Amino acid sequence: MVLILAVILGGSIVFFKINTIEVEGNVHYTEEEIVSASGVNLGDNLLLTRDTTVVARLLTQLPYVSSVTLSHKLPDTLVITVAESDAQAAIYDGNGSWWLMDSSGKLLELLASDTGSAAEDGEASSGDLEPEPEAEEADVSEAEASSGTEPEAEAVEMPDPPEGYPYIIGLTLATPETGSIISVEGDGERSQSLMLESLLNLLPSFQNRGLLKDVVSIDLSGESEIIVNYQNRLTIRLLQDEDYDYKAKLILGVLENYVDANWEDGDTGTLDMTFSDGNPRLTKN
Numbered sequence: 001m002v003l004i005l006a007v008i009l010g011g012s013i014v015f016f017k018i019n020t021i022e023v024e025g026n027v028h029y030t031e032e033e034i035v036s037a038s039g040v041n042l043g044d045n046l047l048l049t050r051d052t053t054v055v056a057r058l059l060t061q062l063p064y065v066s067s068v069t070l071s072h073k074l075p076d077t078l079v080i081t082v083a084e085s086d087a088q089a090a091i092y093d094g095n096g097s098w099w100l101m102d103s104s105g106k107l108l109e110l111l112a113s114d115t116g117s118a119a120e121d122g123e124a125s126s127g128d129l130e131p132e133p134e135a136e137e138a139d140v141s142e143a144e145a146s147s148g149t150e151p152e153a154e155a156v157e158m159p160d161p162p163e164g165y166p167y168i169i170g171l172t173l174a175t176p177e178t179g180s181i182i183s184v185e186g187d188g189e190r191s192q193s194l195m196l197e198s199l200l201n202l203l204p205s206f207q208n209r210g211l212l213k214d215v216v217s218i219d220l221s222g223e224s225e226i227i228v229n230y231q232n233r234l235t236i237r238l239l240q241d242e243d244y245d246y247k248a249k250l251i252l253g254v255l256e257n258y259v260d261a262n263w264e265d266g267d268t269g270t271l272d273m274t275f276s277d278g279n280p281r282l283t284k285n
Contacts, residue, residue: 016046019076028064028084037061038080046072058082063108063179088203088212090165091182094172096156100165103203103212105182105196113159166212170220171196191240195220198240202226205244209252225274234259235270247273250280258282 019042023031038054055068058080069081085102090111092098100109161167171192174183182200184192199220206212211230219227228236234255238247254271259282263269269284 016075018042018044018046018049018078022077022079024079024081026082026084029062034058034062034080034082040078046076046078049078060179063106087165088207089168090162091168091171091173092158092161093176096159098159098162098167099176101182103207105200107176107178107180107182110178111162161217166215166218168199168218168220170222194240198226202244205248208245209248211248211251233268237270237272237274239274254280254282
């Protein structure tokens, strides 16, 4: 019996080596990128490859990948099937950077910013520096130190939002990292956590109803209101922590029966959905 098991095991090691790796479902990443991130190499044993390890590598290293399935085509082919997230919005982190995110709140990509280039261009070369201004700066620093006060930190200028995505402002993200789920810094006078929870409920509701593609921006900086800019035509006022699927349904009805039916090109207005009776109020500017 032991000899038979040894022969079977030896045969598995010899005859089930991976000679082909197939990738399915990839859009954002190339086949080569997915195979490299998987850590699987040609010649590895097909039956001894740990699926959980491969899946964990792909989900960790490739943020656009949302799910992974591995299957085998005996005797020598491994099939990696991935599903990828789509970037649904760009969110400002409150500290100078824009991030692409999906509707679940996963940060997919840090967008390049040119906010630092102007500072670099404006720096003087070492040959242009003069000793007098440096001495003055040193005196100011010493005065500040002796008075016990610290110089105020310069406000971070928000770069222009990226084109092609609804952009979100009003939250301060806590240690954002590619592939992580959005979290916010500690609450002050208003609940950023509740605003974030509201956002993560609003995005899929608007997406499922076909509204998100026409949203220009979502402003979460208010105390309890969410301001949505729709098509640069309609300002939609919503309360936080509501049934946004129902609200999206009401918005579609207003658009179809009133705005699209009666407004002319160039007309703008406000759709206020914050009243306690739940009825929307539409006004034209």
